[in-house]
Amino acid sequence: MPSTLEDFEVLSTIGSGSYGTCKKIRRKKDGKILVWKEMEYGTMTESEKLMLVSEVNLLRELKHQHIVRYYDRIIDRSKTTIYIIMEYCDGGDLAQLISSSRRTGSFLDEEFIWKMLIQITSALKECHRRKNGKAVLHRDLKPANIFLDADKNVKLGDFGLARVLHHETSFAKTYVGTPYYMSPELVNNMSYNEKSDIWAMGCMLYELCALHPPFTASNQLDLNRKICVGDYSRIPLRYTDDLNAIISKLLRVEVHKRPSIEDVLHDSVVVRRIKRLE
Numbered sequence: 001m002p003s004t005l006e007d008f009e010v011l012s013t014i015g016s017g018s019y020g021t022c023k024k025i026r027r028k029k030d031g032k033i034l035v036w037k038e039m040e041y042g043t044m045t046e047s048e049k050l051m052l053v054s055e056v057n058l059l060r061e062l063k064h065q066h067i068v069r070y071y072d073r074i075i076d077r078s079k080t081t082i083y084i085i086m087e088y089c090d091g092g093d094l095a096q097l098i099s100s101s102r103r104t105g106s107f108l109d110e111e112f113i114w115k116m117l118i119q120i121t122s123a124l125k126e127c128h129r130r131k132n133g134k135a136v137l138h139r140d141l142k143p144a145n146i147f148l149d150a151d152k153n154v155k156l157g158d159f160g161l162a163r164v165l166h167h168e169t170s171f172a173k174t175y176v177g178t179p180y181y182m183s184p185e186l187v188n189n190m191s192y193n194e195k196s197d198i199w200a201m202g203c204m205l206y207e208l209c210a211l212h213p214p215f216t217a218s219n220q221l222d223l224n225r226k227i228c229v230g231d232y233s234r235i236p237l238r239y240t241d242d243l244n245a246i247i248s249k250l251l252r253v254e255v256h257k258r259p260s261i262e263d264v265l266h267d268s269v270v271v272r273r274i275k276r277l278e
């Protein structure tokens, strides 16, 4: 029996993203707390609507403990709006965590950062695992898309949805924030690939350590140059050479030298850390 809007009660608005609004909701039949993402499709072209349908179908397939779970979707034709119902992550997102750490001047524990590395890698492995020949690349890995549950476990969110933008304004919408996590291959207009997700993960883990991205500049040109030469400083000395070593591998400028998801999971230092977390 498909859900209807009346099955839910809206509790609050969490925020708005490039594609629409995210609201915290309660399912009336059992009181379960969820979110829905409202996307207005009235102004979408036919190809964008097809892309939206395929993205939602991909979301349905991704079932993994470290990926935000898709529950259902409701289409309200009277408002040309689709509501995508997903798991609620009550720990907020990593962007909030980084900004509150920066505000209080307190660095994050190394153990927590290793946990993030292992859980994000495990989520990406699920996405990069060929699904009927089609890799699901995240394409928009950033702290604001990494959510946490009540036990501070990773929930990778907002797959694909970031890609479903209204073409006519997609440039404006895509580039609302500075692309700090853009990989060298993307700076050089090459295609996005699995190693671009690895680069973004490297930038994210670096930022969890340093509380700022590895590459920063006051203009796009300087930012691009720093990215393409791999010009960044070591993570703070409070963090071990092991953590510095794995992040440096993720931030290798040459795509072929950058590890794949499998390489990361089989890296001796990572294997040792996985054993410690088990």
Ligand SMILES: CN(C)CCCNS(=O)(=O)c1cccc(Nc2nc(OCC3CCCCC3)c3[nH]cnc3n2)c1
Residues within 6 Å of the ligand: 014, 015, 016, 017, 018, 022, 035, 068, 086, 087, 088, 089, 090, 091, 092, 093, 144, 147, 157, 158
């Ligand atoms: C430690 N605490 C203080 C933190 C309190 C935390 N509560 S909070 O402030 O409502 C809060 C903050 C951020 C996230 C969440 N949970 C959440 N957010 C999503 O998307 C957010 C959306 C993403 C695009 C841009 C606009 C916002 C989700 N998508 C699927 N599941 C989701 N779960 C809750």
